[in-house]
Amino acid sequence: MESVLLYDTTLRDGTQGENINFSADDKIRIARRLDDIGIHYIEGGWPGSNPKDKLFFELAKQVRFRHARLVAFGSTRKPGIMAGDDPNLCELIQSDTPAVAIFGKTWDLHVKIMGNTLEENLNMILETVTYLKKHGREVIYDAEHFFDGYRTNREYALLTLRAAVTGGADVIVLCDTNGGTMPFDIEATLKDVQNAFDGHPVRLGIHTHNDCGLAAANAITAVKSGAVMVQGTINGYGERCGNADLTSVIPILCTKMQCPCMSEENLAKLLRLSRFVSETANMIPVNNQPFVGRSAFAHKGGIHVSAILKDPRAYEHLVPETVGNRRRVLMSDLAGKSNVEYKAKELGIELNHNGFDAKKIISEVKRMEQDGYQFDIAEGSFKILLEKFTDQFKPCFDLESFRVTVEKDKDKPCSAHATVKISVGNEYEITAAEGSGPVSALDNALRKALRKFFPDIEDMQLVDFKVRVIDGRDGTAAKVRVLIESREHDQLWNTIGVSEDIIEASWQALEDSFQYKLAMQPKTCSCN
Incomplete structure (x- = not known):
């Protein structure tokens, strides 16, 4: 299969997601990480739309990207004026990026909503692309709402693509802007578009949204159908339900479709990139996110754990380390001896240290879970608990x-x-x-x-705090469960506390969180 170009739009389309906001400096830091992992194109923003994006492109002129081509984003010229007189296009040229992405109207509905004519819209596309090519830019043309426009007026949708191709566009990106297209329609449409340009090969790309939960599926379907560029965002950030999540799309292309779009070395950096972007965006990582989520390779049932100890393929579709993740075995009232033995080995804790073996630990864990604890979501507290059971806990x-x-x-x-x-x-x-x-x-x-x-305690942040009443029938005397999620750079851990007193439960979880963090760095802990 032909190599696929990875096009990241986290810094532009990603910021249109609710609660997602980056400063110009944030964007530079993220762009460096995207370049480091081997992304081919980085869309930095729309310089003609706001001062922050304009500042980003000024700062980016001082950055030397080793792998990626920086892209400035904008729209076709305005109706009724020359391309050279359009201020937004002038901003794109002044951004001095090697590549430019331009979106144009494909759906005749949108052309009419704008009060424009179908003919003038075609001229806008043609003249804009021609103008940018004359200025030596690689032009990526985003056919906005292409699939919706294709369904309602196939002939006109194809005419808009022809206008971009005639102008010299290097890649034509078909956009499922509303996110409502099905994978089988993606496949049929791409084949029809390719046939329409028979004799004049066109490089196609795909841009999908996740409104039907199909953004990643549609993106890989497009690649299978001939697309050579995939647009998406890290963690799927984007407007409404988000964009195609590159942290899913990339490993699928590399490991499931044998599509050489990223080296094995860079693929192993994927989880760290995901965490870096979520931390910069001040967003809590999604635990059940495919490939890079904390739960992506987590096993809870005793039968499952017993099986993966013999052969991980029994319940894992991929070696976790391929994407920088790791296997996790969870503790709960569903756990068996295999869970405890695996977890103790993973955490570096010796069982039977004081006669407290896996069987006794399982019995105690099940009793505590009956009282309201939930160790499958509090790995930090479980590590400390194991150390206490086996007389190996040394508080900092x-x-x-x-x-x-x-x-x-x-x-x-x-x-x-x-x-x-x-x-x-x-x-x-x-x-x-x-x-x-x-x-x-x-x-x-x-x-x-x-x-x-411990001066470096400032590197640790509490990122989430949850309180749950275990049994509300006891009214204000009911037990509560407090769960705290903490983070230090790209490391995350959870701790738990249970008590009839919410302050006491909070203290338990808080203390465990700090003890766990300090124990990760033995040199800082005078008691280790």
Whole structure:
């Protein structure tokens, strides 16, 4: 199969997703990582639409990309003016990128909505592409709403493509802008387009949206049908339901379709890239995301775990390390001895250290899960629990005491204050801090106390905090489960606490989170 060109539009189409926002500096950092992994084209934004994108392209002029071609995005000229007089096209030229992506109207419905004529729309496409080619740019023409336009007016949709081809477009990208096209329609349409240009070969690309959950499927179907360029975003970020997720599309092309679009070395960086982009976007990674999610190669049932210990192919379609991921065995009331033995080996914990073997651990885990714990979602706490069961836990700090106070004045919002006393070895530290709530105050006070002994504690962030009432029939006396997700760069871990007191449960999860983080770096922990 012919090599496929990977075109990333995270920095443009990805930012149209809800809650996704990047500064110009953020975009530069992401662009460097995309280049490092071997992406062929990086669409940086629309310089004619906002100052931030314009600044990005100015900054990008100082960056030397080793693999990728930087792309500036824009639209065809406005109706009734010359291409050279269009300010947006002038911005594209001034961006000084080797490639330019231009979108044009394909669906006659949109042409009419704009108050334009079908003939003038064709002229806009032709003259814009011609103008950009005369300025020495590689031109990628995005046929917006192509599949919708093709369904309603095939002849006109094909005429728009001919206009772009006549102008000299290097790649024609067929866009499923509304995300409503089915894979079998993608295949039939691409074959028809290729036949329509018989005798004048055209390089086709594909741009899909995920409104029917088919963006990745449609993208790989297009490649199988002859497309040589795939557009998408990292983690599928994009407007509405998102774009084709390149963290799924790339490994499918490489490992399932034997399509040489990325080296094995770069493919193994995929998870780290996914985490970097989500962290930069301040978005929580999706656990069940294919290939790069934390749950992508996670096994919970005892029978499953027993099988993968003998041959991982029994329940895994791919070696996790291929994409930089790893196999995870989860602990729960569904677990068997195989789960415990595998998990202990993975975590570097020796079983039978004090007579506490896998059978006894399983029994204790099931009892605790009956009380409300859920260790399949709290790997950090489970590691600490195993160490405690087997007398191998060495805390990096010990709690001496804490006090939390919440005040409410008549017309003012609540304020929270926490005081924490900890010991590290033979040293004690007492600190106080405020927070937006009692748990926030407790977190701030603990972090402040630990900073004296472990300065790099600032690299750790709490990214998610969940509270669940286990059995609401007990009213305000009911047990609660607190789950905290923490992150340090591209590492994620979860910890858990259970109590009738929400502050106590929160402390359990919070303490485990910090103990787990500090234990990952033994040199920083005076007790290890």
